[in-house]
Amino acid sequence: xxxxxxxGNPAGAVPVTDRGLSYGDGLFETIAWRDNRPRFFDWHMERxxxxxxxxxxxxxxxxxxxxEMEAAAxxxxxxxxxxxxxxxxxxxxxxxxxxxxxxxxxxxVRNTDAASSATGAGGITLRFCRTPISANPVLAGLKTxxxxxxxxxRSEWQDPGIAEGLMQGPDGKVVCGTMxxxxxxxxxxxxxxxxxxxxxxxxxxxxxxxxxxxxxIETAEVQLSRHDIMSAAELFVTNALIGLWPxxxxxxxxxxxxxxxxxxxxALQARGVTECAR
Amino acid sequence: xxxxxxxGNPAGAVPVTDRGLSYGDGLFETIAWRDNRPRFFDWHMERxxxxxxxxxxxxxxxxxxxxEMEAAAxxxxxxxxxxxxxxxxxxxxxxxxxxxxxxxxxxxVRNTDAASSATGAGGITLRFCRTPISANPVLAGLKTxxxxxxxxxRSEWQDPGIAEGLMQGPDGKVVCGTMxxxxxxxxxxxxxxxxxxxxxxxxxxxxxxxxxxxxxIETAEVQLSRHDIMSAAELFVTNALIGLWPxxxxxxxxxxxxxxxxxxxxALQARGVTECAR
Numbered sequence: 001x002x003x004x005x006x007x008g009n010p011a012g013a014v015p016v017t018d019r020g021l022s023y024g025d026g027l028f029e030t031i032a033w034r035d036n037r038p039r040f041f042d043w044h045m046e047r048x049x050x051x052x053x054x055x056x057x058x059x060x061x062x063x064x065x066x067x068e069m070e071a072a073a074x075x076x077x078x079x080x081x082x083x084x085x086x087x088x089x090x091x092x093x094x095x096x097x098x099x100x101x102x103x104x105x106x107x108x109v110r111n112t113d114a115a116s117s118a119t120g121a122g123g124i125t126l127r128f129c130r131t132p133i134s135a136n137p138v139l140a141g142l143k144t145x146x147x148x149x150x151x152x153x154r155s156e157w158q159d160p161g162i163a164e165g166l167m168q169g170p171d172g173k174v175v176c177g178t179m180x181x182x183x184x185x186x187x188x189x190x191x192x193x194x195x196x197x198x199x200x201x202x203x204x205x206x207x208x209x210x211x212x213x214x215x216x217i218e219t220a221e222v223q224l225s226r227h228d229i230m231s232a233a234e235l236f237v238t239n240a241l242i243g244l245w246p247x248x249x250x251x252x253x254x255x256x257x258x259x260x261x262x263x264x265x266x267a268l269q270a271r272g273v274t275e276c277a278r
Numbered sequence: 279x280x281x282x283x284x285x286g287n288p289a290g291a292v293p294v295t296d297r298g299l300s301y302g303d304g305l306f307e308t309i310a311w312r313d314n315r316p317r318f319f320d321w322h323m324e325r326x327x328x329x330x331x332x333x334x335x336x337x338x339x340x341x342x343x344x345x346e347m348e349a350a351a352x353x354x355x356x357x358x359x360x361x362x363x364x365x366x367x368x369x370x371x372x373x374x375x376x377x378x379x380x381x382x383x384x385x386x387v388r389n390t391d392a393a394s395s396a397t398g399a400g401g402i403t404l405r406f407c408r409t410p411i412s413a414n415p416v417l418a419g420l421k422t423x424x425x426x427x428x429x430x431x432r433s434e435w436q437d438p439g440i441a442e443g444l445m446q447g448p449d450g451k452v453v454c455g456t457m458x459x460x461x462x463x464x465x466x467x468x469x470x471x472x473x474x475x476x477x478x479x480x481x482x483x484x485x486x487x488x489x490x491x492x493x494x495i496e497t498a499e500v501q502l503s504r505h506d507i508m509s510a511a512e513l514f515v516t517n518a519l520i521g522l523w524p525x526x527x528x529x530x531x532x533x534x535x536x537x538x539x540x541x542x543x544x545a546l547q548a549r550g551v552t553e554c555a556r
Contacts (some may be wrong), residue, residue: 004294006294012293012294012295013291013292013293014291014292014294014299015291016282016284016289016290016291016292016362016383016385019429020297020299021292021296021298021299021364021383021423022306022362022423022425023302023425023426023429024301024302024423024425024426024429025425028300030370041366045400055426055430056430056433080370084294084299084300084371086299086320087429091387092308092358092360092387093432093457094425094428094429094431094432094456095433096429096432096433103449105294105299107294109369109370114435131416132414132415133412133414134414135411135412135413135414135448136413136427136448137410138409138410138427138430139426139427139430143409144426145300145302145424145426145470146423146424146425146426147300147301147302147303147304147372147415148301148302148303148422148423148424149417150301151297151301151303151333151365151372152333152334152416153372154371154372154373154374155334155373155374170413170414170448170475178372179371179372197448234541251419268542
């Protein structure tokens with residue numbers, strides 16, 4: 001059974017007046033819990049704090065969240081921890097309370113379903129989604145609770161052989177996967193979509209960019225078309241729970257799992273992203 | 279005190295695993311409760327049903343919602359009723375459960391704050407918001423729980439003298455108010471923004487368009503620029519609770535409350551939109 005704490009107290013429910021429910025007025029983080037600790041916790045906290053700042057409410061203290069994660073994990077060494085922070089309860093209407101009391105919802109989830117998806121030793125199969133991702137620079141980069149785009153994109157396929165779907169912005173540029181960021185290798189450079197207009201700035205995306213730079217691999221955040229994806233020398237997707245999944249197929253097109261991908265996988269393993277060893 | 283029913287039972291809370299909270303995966307309706315009945319209930323139900331169809335889960339039966347609204351209103355003749363329908367609970371991850379059990383949350387709110395805003399006999403004051411509204415044709419028209427754009431736009435001002443703010447899409451076209459639809463009169467035609475890419479198809483918007491057509495006023499859904507707004511002969515905003523608010527000012531610019539607006543107000547009153555008599 002999953003264990004949840006609401007504002008520090010074991011609870012399975014939140015008030016119906018919570019603005020997270022009413023208006024998607026909040027943020028979340030999904031964190032790999034490894035060896036009794038949250039992995040890359042500082043970077044998850046950085047994104048959460050930036051989100052709270054941009055949405056305009058107080059971010060819970062790191063120490064509070066950490067102790068609540070430990071309480072929720074309750075001695076389990078490995079799994080997934082989820083933190084939701086909402087603007088708290090309020091009266092009906094979009095106008096936020098003058099002095100919001102943000103609500104913390106912290107849960108431990110034993111089953112790390114994402115990591116257990118059929119990835120295969122030879123890389124995953126990817127598809128393109130028809131559902132576009134909403135463009136809005138004021139929300140771009142954040143992991144907000146307003147995630148219907150991703151829900152609808154993920155509902156486009158049931159085939160368990162397809163591990164992820166790529167989403168495009170209204171302008172047709174490729175932005176991300178439904179639950180991941182995407183990278184490609186072209187002319188030995190590591191390219192990933194620019195996220196100033198839409199998309200979530202994944203923590204593992206940041207780890208990969210930093211790791212690549214440490215390895216001397218040139219990286220850039222750019223606009224990428226569907227053609228750029230299909231003509232890439234190497235292609236992979238990342239998130240905090242799966243680490244890095246090389247892409248072997250997108251539709252009928254096959255991709256090689258090349259040296260940049262395998263070099264990054266090894267370096268990520270050394271940083272504790274043991275999922276890359278699969 | 280507000281009264282809420284969750285799946286028909288008096289309850290103040292929903293499970294933390296509800297996808298409405300996790301991902302904004304649901305819809306809502308805010309309905310004027312007048313003379314012990316929901317006003318324009320059929321049209322609220324039509325939009326809710328279309329939303330459920332497009333999001334891909336079963337819409338609750340009209341009869342069920344009606345009896346739950348009556349139970350929540352508990353003998354109060356007037357007020358506001360809110361219906362939230364989510365995809366229900368599910369495991370972590372965007373992928374929806376194969377057989378979702380949609381959750382109904384029905385509440386009665388005594389204080390109709392929107393209608394009590396300082397509208398003044400001479401029309402409201404409007405502003406333009408900086409926060410753009412997200413564009414996504416797959417969600418356009420629906421009143422989903424993913425409403426962070428509106429929350430951030432509404433947070434741009436505290437001045438109680440400003441009743442509403444207009445939002446523009448990424449292309450700069452004017453789409454709607456934070457909680458209302460917008461109409462203008464130009465060359466004796468009644469124009470309102472086309473909502474195929476973003477915005478909510480308000481029930482009162484539909485009432486106004488239908489009423490105008492019955493009165494022989496030519497109407498059209500078109501692309502409107504900020505200049506179109508500022509050069510309008512008449513300007514007003516609408517929603518299910520406020521009815522129709524004439525606009526007297528936008529920034530320093532003053533608008534006349536002209537004959538089309540006053541004619542529509544009278545016709546709306548005759549249809550039970552008594553707020554227009556203020």
